[in-house]
Amino acid sequence: MDAAPVLAPELACQIVRWRREFHRRPEVGWTEFWTTARLAELLGAMGLSPRLGAEMLDKDSRMGLPPEAALSQAMAEAVRPLGDLPGARPDLLSRMDGATGLCVDLAPDKAPGVVLRCDIDALPVRESQASSHRPAREGFRSLREGAMHACGHDGHMAMALGAVRLVLDQLSQGRARLSRNVRLLFQPAEEGVRGAMPLVPLVSGWPYFLAGHIGLACPETGSFAAGVTGAFATAKFNVAFQGREAHAAQAPEEGADALKGACEAVLAIHALPRHSRGEGRVCVGRLEGGSGRNVVPGFARFEAEVRGRPQEVCDFLFERAKAAVEGIALANGLGVSFELAGQAGAAESDGALAARLARIAQGLSQDGRPLFSRVLEQARISVSEDACTLMREVQQGGGQASYMLFGSDLAAGHHAPDFDFDEAVLAKGALMLACAVLDLAGPGDFRL
Ligand SMILES: [Zn+2]
Ligand SMILES: [Zn+2]
Structure with missing residues:
Protein backbone atom coordinates (compact mmCIF):
# COMPACT_ATOMS: atom_id res chain seq x y z
CA MET A 1 0.00 0.00 0.00
CA ASP A 2 1.48 3.36 -1.03
CA ALA A 3 -0.42 5.57 1.41
CA ALA A 4 -3.21 4.84 3.86
CA PRO A 5 -6.58 5.50 2.20
CA VAL A 6 -8.75 8.29 3.51
CA LEU A 7 -12.44 7.79 4.07
CA ALA A 8 -14.36 10.56 2.33
CA PRO A 9 -17.31 12.00 4.30
CA GLU A 10 -19.71 10.94 1.52
CA LEU A 11 -18.65 7.31 1.87
CA ALA A 12 -18.95 7.54 5.67
CA CYS A 13 -22.55 8.75 5.21
CA GLN A 14 -23.25 6.03 2.65
CA ILE A 15 -22.04 3.36 5.08
CA VAL A 16 -24.48 4.65 7.72
CA ARG A 17 -27.31 4.61 5.13
CA TRP A 18 -26.45 1.00 4.25
CA ARG A 19 -26.50 0.04 7.92
CA ARG A 20 -29.88 1.64 8.47
CA GLU A 21 -31.34 -0.03 5.40
CA PHE A 22 -30.24 -3.48 6.56
CA HIS A 23 -31.44 -2.62 10.06
CA ARG A 24 -34.95 -1.95 8.76
CA ARG A 25 -35.26 -5.30 6.99
CA PRO A 26 -33.75 -7.94 9.30
CA GLU A 27 -33.94 -11.66 8.49
CA VAL A 28 -33.04 -14.51 10.84
CA GLY A 29 -30.57 -17.30 10.05
CA TRP A 30 -31.00 -19.13 6.71
CA THR A 31 -33.83 -16.79 5.64
CA GLU A 32 -31.61 -13.85 4.58
CA PHE A 33 -33.01 -13.83 1.04
CA TRP A 34 -33.69 -10.11 0.74
CA THR A 35 -30.39 -9.32 2.47
CA THR A 36 -28.40 -11.56 0.11
CA ALA A 37 -30.10 -10.08 -2.95
CA ARG A 38 -29.47 -6.53 -1.73
CA LEU A 39 -25.79 -7.28 -1.08
CA ALA A 40 -25.54 -8.81 -4.56
CA GLU A 41 -27.07 -5.69 -6.09
CA LEU A 42 -24.73 -3.34 -4.25
CA LEU A 43 -21.62 -5.42 -5.03
CA GLY A 44 -22.76 -5.87 -8.64
CA ALA A 45 -23.05 -2.08 -8.94
CA MET A 46 -19.40 -1.90 -7.87
CA GLY A 47 -18.51 -4.09 -10.86
CA LEU A 48 -18.13 -7.33 -8.93
CA SER A 49 -19.61 -10.76 -9.70
CA PRO A 50 -20.75 -12.42 -6.48
CA ARG A 51 -21.81 -16.04 -6.13
CA LEU A 52 -25.09 -16.41 -4.24
CA GLY A 53 -26.55 -19.10 -2.00
CA ALA A 54 -26.37 -22.51 -3.67
CA GLU A 55 -23.82 -21.14 -6.16
CA MET A 56 -21.27 -21.04 -3.34
CA LEU A 57 -22.34 -23.54 -0.66
CA ASP A 58 -23.57 -27.10 -0.41
CA LYS A 59 -27.22 -26.77 0.63
CA ASP A 60 -27.22 -30.16 2.31
CA SER A 61 -24.48 -29.23 4.76
CA ARG A 62 -26.56 -26.50 6.41
CA MET A 63 -27.31 -27.13 10.11
CA GLY A 64 -30.27 -25.94 12.15
CA LEU A 65 -32.47 -25.05 9.17
CA PRO A 66 -35.91 -23.57 9.86
CA PRO A 67 -38.89 -25.66 8.67
CA GLU A 68 -39.45 -25.78 4.90
CA ALA A 69 -42.61 -23.67 5.26
CA ALA A 70 -40.66 -20.88 6.98
CA LEU A 71 -38.08 -20.89 4.18
CA SER A 72 -40.76 -20.68 1.48
CA GLN A 73 -42.54 -17.91 3.32
CA ALA A 74 -39.29 -15.95 3.70
CA MET A 75 -38.56 -16.29 -0.04
CA ALA A 76 -42.08 -15.13 -0.95
CA GLU A 77 -41.76 -12.19 1.43
CA ALA A 78 -38.32 -11.21 0.16
CA VAL A 79 -39.57 -10.33 -3.33
CA ARG A 80 -42.27 -8.00 -1.99
CA PRO A 81 -41.56 -4.34 -1.26
CA LEU A 82 -41.57 -3.40 2.41
CA GLY A 83 -42.10 0.25 3.30
CA ASP A 84 -40.03 2.15 0.75
CA LEU A 85 -37.58 -0.75 0.36
CA PRO A 86 -38.04 -2.61 -2.94
CA GLY A 87 -38.32 -6.39 -2.95
CA ALA A 88 -35.47 -8.69 -3.96
CA ARG A 89 -34.89 -9.08 -7.70
CA PRO A 90 -36.44 -12.43 -8.73
CA ASP A 91 -33.45 -13.34 -10.93
CA LEU A 92 -31.15 -13.04 -7.91
CA LEU A 93 -33.51 -15.07 -5.76
CA SER A 94 -33.67 -17.86 -8.32
CA ARG A 95 -29.87 -17.99 -8.47
CA MET A 96 -29.80 -18.57 -4.68
CA ASP A 97 -31.87 -21.74 -5.17
CA GLY A 98 -33.23 -21.63 -1.64
CA ALA A 99 -29.94 -20.90 0.13
CA THR A 100 -28.64 -17.59 1.44
CA GLY A 101 -25.20 -15.98 1.77
CA LEU A 102 -22.77 -14.60 -0.75
CA CYS A 103 -19.14 -14.89 -1.78
CA VAL A 104 -17.25 -12.40 -3.91
CA ASP A 105 -13.64 -12.26 -5.09
CA LEU A 106 -11.94 -8.93 -5.76
CA ALA A 107 -9.10 -10.44 -7.82
CA PRO A 108 -10.39 -13.87 -8.90
CA ASP A 109 -7.46 -14.55 -11.25
CA LYS A 110 -4.91 -14.26 -8.48
CA ALA A 111 -3.77 -16.83 -5.92
CA PRO A 112 -5.58 -16.95 -2.56
CA GLY A 113 -4.66 -14.01 -0.31
CA VAL A 114 -7.07 -13.00 2.42
CA VAL A 115 -10.66 -13.93 3.28
CA LEU A 116 -12.78 -11.35 5.05
CA ARG A 117 -15.87 -12.87 6.60
CA CYS A 118 -18.91 -10.86 7.63
CA ASP A 119 -22.13 -12.21 9.16
CA ILE A 120 -25.53 -11.14 7.84
CA ASP A 121 -28.29 -12.64 10.03
CA ALA A 122 -30.63 -11.01 12.53
CA LEU A 123 -32.29 -12.35 15.68
CA PRO A 124 -35.86 -13.30 16.60
CA VAL A 125 -36.12 -10.27 18.92
CA ARG A 126 -38.93 -7.70 18.94
CA GLU A 127 -37.23 -4.34 18.65
CA SER A 128 -37.92 -1.67 21.26
CA GLN A 129 -40.34 1.09 20.31
CA ALA A 130 -39.21 3.39 23.13
CA SER A 131 -38.27 6.92 22.16
CA SER A 132 -35.00 6.38 24.03
CA HIS A 133 -34.11 3.76 21.38
CA ARG A 134 -32.44 5.62 18.52
CA PRO A 135 -33.62 3.40 15.63
CA ALA A 136 -37.21 4.00 16.82
CA ARG A 137 -36.65 7.71 17.39
CA GLU A 138 -34.90 8.28 14.08
CA GLY A 139 -37.19 6.12 11.95
CA PHE A 140 -35.06 3.13 11.08
CA ARG A 141 -36.57 0.57 13.47
CA SER A 142 -37.19 -2.95 12.12
CA LEU A 143 -40.07 -3.14 9.64
CA ARG A 144 -40.43 -6.84 10.40
CA GLU A 145 -41.99 -7.30 13.83
CA GLY A 146 -40.26 -10.03 15.78
CA ALA A 147 -36.98 -9.79 13.89
CA MET A 148 -34.18 -7.39 14.74
CA HIS A 149 -30.53 -6.75 14.00
CA ALA A 150 -29.75 -6.89 17.71
CA CYS A 151 -26.15 -8.09 17.40
CA GLY A 152 -24.75 -5.49 15.01
CA HIS A 153 -24.51 -7.67 11.90
CA ASP A 154 -26.23 -4.83 9.99
CA GLY A 155 -23.18 -2.75 10.90
CA HIS A 156 -20.82 -5.55 9.88
CA MET A 157 -22.35 -5.65 6.39
CA ALA A 158 -22.18 -1.87 6.02
CA MET A 159 -18.54 -1.85 7.17
CA ALA A 160 -17.61 -4.65 4.75
CA LEU A 161 -19.33 -2.88 1.83
CA GLY A 162 -17.51 0.32 2.77
CA ALA A 163 -14.20 -1.56 2.88
CA VAL A 164 -14.83 -3.05 -0.58
CA ARG A 165 -15.66 0.40 -1.96
CA LEU A 166 -12.46 1.81 -0.45
CA VAL A 167 -10.27 -1.01 -1.75
CA LEU A 168 -11.74 -0.74 -5.26
CA ASP A 169 -11.22 3.04 -5.24
CA GLN A 170 -7.59 2.63 -4.15
CA LEU A 171 -7.00 0.08 -6.91
CA SER A 172 -8.69 2.11 -9.66
CA GLN A 173 -6.77 5.23 -8.67
CA GLY A 174 -3.51 3.30 -8.82
CA ARG A 175 -2.83 3.97 -5.15
CA ALA A 176 -2.67 0.28 -4.20
CA ARG A 177 -2.18 -3.09 -5.88
CA LEU A 178 -3.29 -6.61 -5.09
CA SER A 179 -0.83 -9.40 -5.69
CA ARG A 180 -3.27 -11.92 -4.20
CA ASN A 181 -7.02 -12.40 -4.22
CA VAL A 182 -9.30 -10.90 -1.58
CA ARG A 183 -12.44 -12.91 -0.85
CA LEU A 184 -15.45 -11.48 0.93
CA LEU A 185 -17.70 -14.03 2.59
CA PHE A 186 -21.13 -12.81 3.67
CA GLN A 187 -22.08 -15.63 6.00
CA PRO A 188 -25.66 -16.58 6.87
CA ALA A 189 -26.88 -18.03 10.18
CA GLU A 190 -24.06 -17.00 12.50
CA GLU A 191 -26.46 -16.94 15.45
CA GLY A 192 -26.70 -20.49 16.77
CA VAL A 193 -23.34 -21.20 15.03
CA ARG A 194 -24.97 -22.89 12.05
CA GLY A 195 -23.63 -21.11 9.02
CA ALA A 196 -19.85 -21.42 8.97
CA MET A 197 -19.51 -25.17 8.44
CA PRO A 198 -20.88 -25.11 4.85
CA LEU A 199 -18.38 -22.34 4.01
CA VAL A 200 -15.28 -24.31 5.05
CA PRO A 201 -14.35 -25.22 1.42
CA LEU A 202 -14.30 -21.49 0.58
CA VAL A 203 -11.51 -20.74 3.07
CA SER A 204 -9.57 -24.00 2.86
CA GLY A 205 -5.91 -23.41 1.99
CA TRP A 206 -6.14 -19.61 2.23
CA PRO A 207 -3.16 -17.95 3.94
CA TYR A 208 -5.07 -15.24 5.84
CA PHE A 209 -8.53 -15.06 7.37
CA LEU A 210 -10.16 -12.07 9.06
CA ALA A 211 -13.47 -11.63 10.84
CA GLY A 212 -14.68 -9.29 13.50
CA HIS A 213 -17.49 -7.93 15.63
CA ILE A 214 -18.78 -4.61 16.87
CA GLY A 215 -18.74 -4.27 20.66
CA LEU A 216 -18.42 -7.46 22.74
CA ALA A 217 -15.29 -7.03 24.89
CA CYS A 218 -14.69 -3.52 23.42
CA PRO A 219 -17.73 -1.58 24.62
CA GLU A 220 -16.42 1.92 23.93
CA THR A 221 -16.04 3.89 20.71
CA GLY A 222 -12.46 4.35 19.62
CA SER A 223 -11.13 1.09 21.03
CA PHE A 224 -9.96 -1.72 18.78
CA ALA A 225 -8.70 -5.22 19.52
CA ALA A 226 -6.69 -6.85 16.74
CA GLY A 227 -7.29 -10.39 18.02
CA VAL A 228 -9.17 -12.37 20.64
CA THR A 229 -8.57 -15.26 22.98
CA GLY A 230 -10.98 -17.33 25.00
CA ALA A 231 -13.74 -18.16 22.49
CA PHE A 232 -15.68 -21.23 23.59
CA GLY A 345 -14.79 -24.80 17.22
CA ALA A 346 -12.57 -22.94 19.67
CA ALA A 347 -9.92 -20.85 18.00
CA GLU A 348 -7.49 -18.21 19.13
CA SER A 349 -6.28 -15.37 16.94
CA ASP A 350 -2.70 -15.85 15.71
CA GLY A 351 -0.38 -13.61 17.70
CA ALA A 352 1.78 -12.61 14.72
CA LEU A 353 -1.22 -11.61 12.62
CA ALA A 354 -2.86 -9.76 15.53
CA ALA A 355 0.39 -7.85 16.11
CA ARG A 356 0.50 -6.90 12.42
CA LEU A 357 -3.13 -5.73 12.50
CA ALA A 358 -2.49 -3.76 15.69
CA ARG A 359 0.42 -1.96 13.97
CA ILE A 360 -1.82 -1.12 11.00
CA ALA A 361 -4.52 0.20 13.36
CA GLN A 362 -2.03 2.34 15.26
CA GLY A 363 -0.86 3.92 12.03
CA LEU A 364 -4.32 5.07 10.90
CA SER A 365 -5.65 8.56 11.36
CA GLN A 366 -8.74 10.54 10.47
CA ASP A 367 -8.91 14.33 10.37
CA GLY A 368 -5.42 14.51 11.83
CA ARG A 369 -6.27 12.43 14.88
CA PRO A 370 -5.56 8.75 15.54
CA LEU A 371 -8.40 6.61 14.16
CA PHE A 372 -8.43 4.51 17.32
CA SER A 373 -7.78 5.97 20.76
CA ARG A 374 -6.96 2.56 22.25
CA VAL A 375 -5.49 -0.42 20.38
CA LEU A 376 -5.14 -3.84 22.02
CA GLU A 377 -3.34 -6.77 20.44
CA GLN A 378 -5.63 -9.29 22.11
CA ALA A 379 -8.89 -9.09 24.08
CA ARG A 380 -10.52 -11.93 25.95
CA ILE A 381 -14.08 -12.91 25.03
CA SER A 382 -16.43 -15.37 26.71
CA VAL A 383 -18.76 -16.27 23.88
CA SER A 384 -18.73 -18.73 21.01
CA GLU A 385 -18.35 -17.53 17.44
CA ASP A 386 -19.08 -19.35 14.24
CA ALA A 387 -16.02 -17.74 12.63
CA CYS A 388 -13.86 -20.01 14.81
CA THR A 389 -14.79 -22.94 12.57
CA LEU A 390 -13.33 -21.06 9.60
CA MET A 391 -10.34 -19.82 11.62
CA ARG A 392 -9.48 -23.39 12.61
CA GLU A 393 -9.68 -24.54 9.01
CA VAL A 394 -7.28 -21.81 7.88
CA GLN A 395 -4.92 -22.41 10.82
CA GLN A 396 -4.87 -26.15 10.27
CA GLY A 397 -3.85 -25.47 6.65
CA GLY A 398 -0.86 -23.43 7.82
CA GLY A 399 -2.51 -20.01 7.47
CA GLN A 400 -3.15 -17.31 10.02
CA ALA A 401 -6.47 -16.02 11.29
CA SER A 402 -7.64 -13.22 13.50
CA TYR A 403 -10.93 -12.05 14.93
CA MET A 404 -11.05 -8.32 15.58
CA LEU A 405 -13.23 -6.27 17.88
CA PHE A 406 -14.41 -2.84 16.77
CA GLY A 407 -15.14 -0.86 19.92
CA SER A 408 -18.41 1.00 20.19
CA ASP A 409 -20.44 2.61 22.93
CA LEU A 410 -23.49 0.37 23.30
CA ALA A 411 -27.01 1.45 24.29
CA ALA A 412 -27.72 -2.03 25.70
CA GLY A 413 -26.22 -5.50 25.61
CA HIS A 414 -26.06 -7.61 22.48
CA HIS A 415 -29.34 -9.41 21.67
CA ALA A 416 -31.42 -7.02 23.82
CA PRO A 417 -34.49 -5.27 22.28
CA ASP A 418 -32.83 -1.88 22.82
CA PHE A 419 -29.38 -2.89 21.54
CA ASP A 420 -27.78 -0.15 19.47
CA PHE A 421 -24.22 0.89 18.72
CA ASP A 422 -22.45 4.15 17.98
CA GLU A 423 -22.41 4.50 14.19
CA ALA A 424 -19.03 6.24 14.42
CA VAL A 425 -17.61 2.71 14.56
CA LEU A 426 -18.67 2.03 10.97
CA ALA A 427 -16.28 4.37 9.18
CA LYS A 428 -13.44 3.37 11.49
CA GLY A 429 -14.12 -0.30 10.86
CA ALA A 430 -14.40 0.10 7.09
CA LEU A 431 -11.08 1.95 6.94
CA MET A 432 -9.36 -0.61 9.15
CA LEU A 433 -10.69 -3.55 7.12
CA ALA A 434 -9.67 -1.93 3.83
CA CYS A 435 -6.15 -1.26 5.09
CA ALA A 436 -5.85 -4.76 6.51
CA VAL A 437 -6.79 -6.52 3.28
CA LEU A 438 -4.60 -4.21 1.17
CA ASP A 439 -1.69 -4.96 3.48
CA LEU A 440 -2.25 -8.73 3.59
CA ALA A 441 -2.96 -9.18 -0.13
CA GLY A 442 -0.72 -6.39 -1.37
CA PRO A 443 2.65 -6.74 -3.01
CA GLY A 444 4.60 -6.86 0.26
CA ASP A 445 6.71 -9.64 1.65
CA PHE A 446 4.31 -12.58 1.46
CA ARG A 447 4.59 -15.16 4.18
CA LEU A 448 3.47 -18.40 2.53
ZN1 LIG B 1 -25.14 -12.43 18.43
ZN1 LIG C 1 -22.99 -11.24 16.48
Missing part, protein backbone atom coordinates in the same frame (compact mmCIF):
# COMPACT_ATOMS: atom_id res chain seq x y z
CA ALA A 233 -16.11 -24.23 21.34
CA THR A 234 -19.77 -25.15 21.35
CA ALA A 235 -22.24 -27.77 20.20
CA LYS A 236 -25.98 -27.09 20.02
CA PHE A 237 -28.32 -30.07 19.94
CA ASN A 238 -32.00 -30.98 19.99
CA VAL A 239 -33.22 -34.12 21.73
CA ALA A 240 -36.64 -35.70 21.12
CA PHE A 241 -37.98 -38.62 23.18
CA GLN A 242 -40.79 -40.80 21.83
CA GLY A 243 -42.81 -42.64 24.48
CA ARG A 244 -46.29 -44.16 24.62
CA GLU A 245 -49.43 -42.46 25.89
CA ALA A 246 -51.67 -44.21 28.45
CA HIS A 247 -54.29 -43.44 31.11
CA ALA A 248 -52.45 -41.91 34.05
CA ALA A 249 -54.50 -43.81 36.70
CA GLN A 250 -56.06 -46.85 35.07
CA ALA A 251 -52.98 -48.18 33.22
CA PRO A 252 -49.86 -46.04 33.71
CA GLU A 253 -47.73 -49.17 33.34
CA GLU A 254 -48.80 -49.36 29.69
CA GLY A 255 -47.28 -45.96 28.98
CA ALA A 256 -43.71 -44.87 28.44
CA ASP A 257 -43.21 -41.42 29.95
CA ALA A 258 -41.23 -39.29 27.50
CA LEU A 259 -41.47 -36.15 29.65
CA LYS A 260 -39.99 -37.88 32.68
CA GLY A 261 -37.18 -39.17 30.46
CA ALA A 262 -36.52 -35.65 29.21
CA CYS A 263 -36.49 -34.28 32.77
CA GLU A 264 -33.96 -36.94 33.82
CA ALA A 265 -31.83 -36.05 30.81
CA VAL A 266 -31.94 -32.33 31.60
CA LEU A 267 -30.72 -33.01 35.14
CA ALA A 268 -28.09 -35.47 33.90
CA ILE A 269 -26.73 -32.81 31.53
CA HIS A 270 -26.55 -30.30 34.36
CA ALA A 271 -24.73 -32.92 36.46
CA LEU A 272 -22.00 -33.63 33.91
CA PRO A 273 -18.59 -33.76 35.56
CA ARG A 274 -16.11 -30.85 35.48
CA HIS A 275 -12.95 -31.07 33.40
CA SER A 276 -9.48 -30.47 34.77
CA ARG A 277 -8.05 -28.96 31.60
CA GLY A 278 -10.46 -26.10 31.05
CA GLU A 279 -13.82 -24.48 31.55
CA GLY A 280 -17.21 -25.76 30.52
CA ARG A 281 -20.76 -24.44 30.30
CA VAL A 282 -24.04 -26.30 29.82
CA CYS A 283 -27.54 -24.97 29.21
CA VAL A 284 -30.87 -26.57 28.45
CA GLY A 285 -32.79 -23.57 27.22
CA ARG A 286 -36.14 -25.04 26.24
CA LEU A 287 -38.19 -28.09 27.24
CA GLU A 288 -41.64 -29.13 26.09
CA GLY A 289 -43.69 -32.29 26.07
CA GLY A 290 -46.87 -34.16 26.89
CA SER A 291 -50.44 -33.51 25.88
CA GLY A 292 -52.56 -33.20 29.05
CA ARG A 293 -52.70 -33.56 32.83
CA ASN A 294 -53.97 -37.13 33.03
CA VAL A 295 -52.16 -38.67 30.06
CA VAL A 296 -48.76 -40.35 30.35
CA PRO A 297 -46.66 -38.05 28.10
CA GLY A 298 -45.96 -39.68 24.75
CA PHE A 299 -43.40 -37.15 23.55
CA ALA A 300 -40.96 -34.58 24.87
CA ARG A 301 -38.19 -32.53 23.34
CA PHE A 302 -35.56 -30.11 24.51
CA GLU A 303 -32.95 -27.74 23.10
CA ALA A 304 -29.55 -27.70 24.74
CA GLU A 305 -25.98 -26.60 24.28
CA VAL A 306 -22.56 -27.31 25.74
CA ARG A 307 -19.50 -25.08 25.51
CA GLY A 308 -15.88 -25.54 26.45
CA ARG A 309 -12.46 -23.99 26.16
CA PRO A 310 -10.23 -25.53 24.97
CA GLN A 311 -11.98 -27.68 22.35
CA GLU A 312 -11.49 -30.95 24.25
CA VAL A 313 -13.71 -29.73 27.09
CA CYS A 314 -16.56 -29.11 24.64
CA ASP A 315 -16.03 -32.49 22.97
CA PHE A 316 -16.02 -34.19 26.37
CA LEU A 317 -19.28 -32.52 27.47
CA PHE A 318 -20.95 -33.27 24.15
CA GLU A 319 -20.05 -36.97 24.20
CA ARG A 320 -21.16 -37.31 27.83
CA ALA A 321 -24.45 -35.50 27.19
CA LYS A 322 -25.17 -37.78 24.25
CA ALA A 323 -24.36 -40.88 26.28
CA ALA A 324 -26.59 -39.70 29.16
CA VAL A 325 -29.52 -39.10 26.79
CA GLU A 326 -29.13 -42.53 25.16
CA GLY A 327 -28.83 -44.30 28.52
CA ILE A 328 -31.91 -42.58 29.90
CA ALA A 329 -33.93 -43.47 26.79
CA LEU A 330 -32.95 -47.11 27.22
CA ALA A 331 -33.80 -47.13 30.93
CA ASN A 332 -37.24 -45.62 30.29
CA GLY A 333 -38.15 -47.66 27.22
CA LEU A 334 -38.20 -44.56 25.00
CA GLY A 335 -37.20 -43.91 21.44
CA VAL A 336 -34.80 -41.01 21.06
CA SER A 337 -33.44 -38.78 18.32
CA PHE A 338 -30.41 -36.58 18.81
CA GLU A 339 -29.97 -33.79 16.25
CA LEU A 340 -26.91 -31.55 15.98
CA ALA A 341 -28.31 -28.04 15.44
CA GLY A 342 -25.09 -26.02 15.41
CA GLN A 343 -21.39 -26.37 16.07
CA ALA A 344 -18.36 -24.11 16.28
